Amino acid sequence: MEQAETTMEAKRYRELARFFREHFGERVQKLSLDGGFSCPNRDGTKGSGGCTYCNNESFNPAYCREAGSITSQLQEGARFFAKYKGQRYLAYFQAYSNTYAPLEVLKARYGEALAFPGVVGLVIATRPDAVSEEILDYIATLAKERYVCIEYGVESVNEEVLRSIRRGHTYAEAERAIRMTAERGIRTGAHLIFGLPGEEPASMLEGVSALARLPLHVLKLHQLQIIAGTPMAETWRQHPERFRLYTEDEYLDFIVQVIERIHPDIYLERFVNQTPDTWLLAPKWGAKNHEFTAKVDKRLRESDSWQGKFFV
Numbered sequence: 001m002e003q004a005e006t007t008m009e010a011k012r013y014r015e016l017a018r019f020f021r022e023h024f025g026e027r028v029q030k031l032s033l034d035g036g037f038s039c040p041n042r043d044g045t046k047g048s049g050g051c052t053y054c055n056n057e058s059f060n061p062a063y064c065r066e067a068g069s070i071t072s073q074l075q076e077g078a079r080f081f082a083k084y085k086g087q088r089y090l091a092y093f094q095a096y097s098n099t100y101a102p103l104e105v106l107k108a109r110y111g112e113a114l115a116f117p118g119v120v121g122l123v124i125a126t127r128p129d130a131v132s133e134e135i136l137d138y139i140a141t142l143a144k145e146r147y148v149c150i151e152y153g154v155e156s157v158n159e160e161v162l163r164s165i166r167r168g169h170t171y172a173e174a175e176r177a178i179r180m181t182a183e184r185g186i187r188t189g190a191h192l193i194f195g196l197p198g199e200e201p202a203s204m205l206e207g208v209s210a211l212a213r214l215p216l217h218v219l220k221l222h223q224l225q226i227i228a229g230t231p232m233a234e235t236w237r238q239h240p241e242r243f244r245l246y247t248e249d250e251y252l253d254f255i256v257q258v259i260e261r262i263h264p265d266i267y268l269e270r271f272v273n274q275t276p277d278t279w280l281l282a283p284k285w286g287a288k289n290h291e292f293t294a295k296v297d298k299r300l301r302e303s304d305s306w307q308g309k310f311f312v
């Protein structure tokens, strides 16, 4: 454990917040934006009902609601975080699919965000099937000057599970998009959900191992949550037996096994999602993100484990 301890200090995994502190020399705050984009899984191109678990309103912060211009949202966000003095920002295009528009529109939106005082880079959340070579070539020019990360919703590596949640894209497309992005020098992120119906712990761990062999900069992980107003919530009400939602303790055990299988160079941004109570139907753990992270740290120390321990 000595070598990993030296490189990851007190943390036994590579924490994204630490990367930001080292890269930018100070704390960097992500400011969420609604760029006014749509999603091919909602506008009829791939589907019209969206992914079965999705309710974008549940994760859009209040300052993005009834979104004004990019600039006014950034002003609101900066005001919200003003208590942290001397802070710089990453403009986080979060809502819907943030590469899903003509290139000229993307240039205008990203350009407006990058022109805002204190913004040092972009984080662009999108679907693996909503990028093209032309768009990636353009984003690569931004990535030469600023920090830019494209965060792909991969969600599962299991094609059957992706079909059942109506993602409208395959894991093969996710893998291709990640490679196309990384080979242009753009940082890549991936987002995974654990516990979707049809998943088993063993196959999810195999999936993590496969994903962690891709050229990723950062991984975001979270437990399946049933969110009000989604098709999945309806199925859960009618057929709860189809769901095997994690208890907090079970998930803690599982996430430690996940961390052990992730390439030691990949940064980890978070382990859980924290949906506001007004939207969350189940599971209701009540734990805040930082509280869960503290439990992960403790569990890793107690079991003398670390990121990449079983990476192959």
Ligand code: SF4
Residues within 6 Å of the ligand: 039, 040, 041, 042, 049, 050, 051, 054, 055, 056, 095, 096, 097, 127, 153, 167
């Ligand atoms: S999760 Fe993303 S891809 Fe799926 S419907 Fe919602 S916005 Fe679209």
